Amino acid sequence: METVRVTRPDGRTDTFDAFYAANFDRLVLQLYAYTADVSAAQDAVQEAFSRAWARWDRVAGYDEPAAWVRRVAMNVATNRWRRVQAARAHARFHRAESVPPPSPDRAALARALRALPPRQRRAIVLFHIADLSIGEIAAQEGVPDGTVKAWLHRGRAALATLLTDEEDRRG
Amino acid sequence: MDEQRLDDVFDRFRGGAPLAVAAGADAAREAFRRRRHTRAVVAGAFAALAVAAPSVAFAAGAFDRTPPPPGVIASDPPARTTEPTQRTTAPPTTPPSTPPRPTEPADVPAAALLRELDVPAGYRYRGDAVDGDWSLAAIAASCDPPRGVEPPGVAQRGAAFRRGPDESLLQVVERMPTSSAARQWLDELPDRLGTDCGRVRFAVVAEDFAGDGSLVVRATADGGEPNLYVFVRQGPLLTQIWQKHQVTVGVAEDLGRAAADRLCQGTAAC
Numbered sequence: 354m355e356t357v358r359v360t361r362p363d364g365r366t367d368t369f370d371a372f373y374a375a376n377f378d379r380l381v382l383q384l385y386a387y388t389a390d391v392s393a394a395q396d397a398v399q400e401a402f403s404r405a406w407a408r409w410d411r412v413a414g415y416d417e418p419a420a421w422v423r424r425v426a427m428n429v430a431t432n433r434w435r436r437v438q439a440a441r442a443h444a445r446f447h448r449a450e451s452v453p454p455p456s457p458d459r460a461a462l463a464r465a466l467r468a469l470p471p472r473q474r475r476a477i478v479l480f481h482i483a484d485l486s487i488g489e490i491a492a493q494e495g496v497p498d499g500t501v502k503a504w505l506h507r508g509r510a511a512l513a514t515l516l517t518d519e520e521d522r523r524g
Numbered sequence: 525m526d527e528q529r530l531d532d533v534f535d536r537f538r539g540g541a542p543l544a545v546a547a548g549a550d551a552a553r554e555a556f557r558r559r560r561h562t563r564a565v566v567a568g569a570f571a572a573l574a575v576a577a578p579s580v581a582f583a584a585g586a587f588d589r590t591p592p593p594p595g596v597i598a599s600d601p602p603a604r605t606t607e608p609t610q611r612t613t614a615p616p617t618t619p620p621s622t623p624p625r626p627t628e629p630a631d632v633p634a635a636a637l638l639r640e641l642d643v644p645a646g647y648r649y650r651g652d653a654v655d656g657d658w659s660l661a662a663i664a665a666s667c668d669p670p671r672g673v674e675p676p677g678v679a680q681r682g683a684a685f686r687r688g689p690d691e692s693l694l695q696v697v698e699r700m701p702t703s704s705a706a707r708q709w710l711d712e713l714p715d716r717l718g719t720d721c722g723r724v725r726f727a728v729v730a731e732d733f734a735g736d737g738s739l740v741v742r743a744t745a746d747g748g749e750p751n752l753y754v755f756v757r758q759g760p761l762l763t764q765i766w767q768k769h770q771v772t773v774g775v776a777e778d779l780g781r782a783a784a785d786r787l788c789q790g791t792a793a794c
Contacts, residue, residue, distance in 0.1 A: 366549075369549055369553075370549045373546070373548075373549040373552065374546075374549070377546040378542040378543075378546070381542070381543050381544050382537075382538070382542075382543060385543055386537065391543050391544055394543070394544075395543075395544045395547075399547055399551065399552055399555070400555070402549070402552040403552040403553070403555040403556045404556070405552075406549075406552055406553050406556050407556050442555045442558070451545075452541070452542065452543065452544060452545055453541070455540075455543060456536075456540055458533065458536050458537070459536070459537050459540055462533055462534070462537050470731075470732065471732045471733070472732055481534040482534065482537065482538060509527075509530060512530060513525040513526075513527075513530050514525075516525050516530070516533065517525045520525075
């Protein structure tokens with residue numbers, strides 16, 4: 354891990370630090386649900402925070418700055434080009450402290466989510482993991498509420514089947 | 525697995541321990557500083573060479589897409605040639621807090637198209653001529669009544685790859701007037717095609733596998749083999765790819781993913 358220059362605290366830094374601390378864990382969890390890869394989730398979220406800092410004066414004024422960071426992170430995670438760039442930019446800052454790998458339950462759900470079509474997966478993650486409402490998801494995706502409901506219905510049905518199969522395999 | 529158990533799985537997923545140790549807000553700022561430094565070096569090199577080639581800057585990863593704030597519909601940046609209606613002679617009293625947003629090129633740079641290393645083995649680049657009736661629009665035009673599915677691009681560039689005497693892989697990239705126009709065109713494509721136009725049947729066999737939007741359309745004419753048409757969008761850039769005799773959707777998706785990455789080198793939307 355490289356040495357990181359510590360920024361002298363000021364109002365802008367303080368609000369960003371508090372925002373980062375309050376949202377990092379849950380955003381990584383949401384991106385892990387989306388990618389099934391802890392490192393990719395971590396890099397995408399860190400990249401999104403880095404971009405948020407670049408325009409923090411503006412982002413801090415949004416109603417939901419965390420929603421902005423999540424959208425950037427999902428864009429980064431979705432695109433191979435951006436994903437590689439993020440990994441290069443942030444891998445050097447990974448902390449040496451290790452944390453246990455995701456529990457079997459978490460890993461099984463993440464793998465099952467990964468098998469869903471992207472829009473169904475995104476809807477499931479936003480609704481069940483990020484706690485967005487159907488209306489909020491519809492607005493973000495630019496589709497009617499009914500489309501989101503259909504994605505959720507189909508996605509849950511597919512997940513139930515995939516997780517049952519996984520349970521059968523695990524005995 | 526019933527509904528209640530599935531909800532329990534989500535509850536347990538949300539309720540567990542953190543997955544990673546945060547690198548920290550200072551690390552996020554440091555990454556931004558390093559990127560800004562890299563951009564400054566790249567910009568300096570451009571100034572020294574007096575070369576304004578946006579595609580090279582894209583290749584250097586100098587542009588980042590950022591979404592609009594939640595609840596705000598994305599709009600396109602103003603065109604490079606747009607002049608302000610009023611000019612101010614007074615210098616600004618404070619510098620802008622963020623670097624100026626990169627402008628969208630007016631054309632389609634060659635770097636935004638596929639290269640030999642992106643396409644199946646054995647294909648060789650044979651120039652930018654992609655004339656002929658290979659496109660989905662050409663097929664759809666033969667319907668009765670004809671289906672109009674020609675994207676109304678403002679700039680275009682093609683790439684032709686050949687393998688042996690008979691195998692072709694063709695790509696065309698269109699710059700649409702705006703990102704929203706490109707998105708709307710791609711979203712509406714399945715409806716414009718329909719599923720059956722008499723002698724040709726259409727089916728969307730894959731979607732959302734690459735870029736900001738993507739589709740694979742299978743067109744099957746009476747008595748002929750199916751043709752797969754790959755469409756991928758990144759911002760205002762829209763590409764169509766066709767490989768002769770290729771009927772495997774997975775291969776078509778791989779081409780689309782490679783094309784999506786290349787498109788990023790031709791638009792500030794990535």
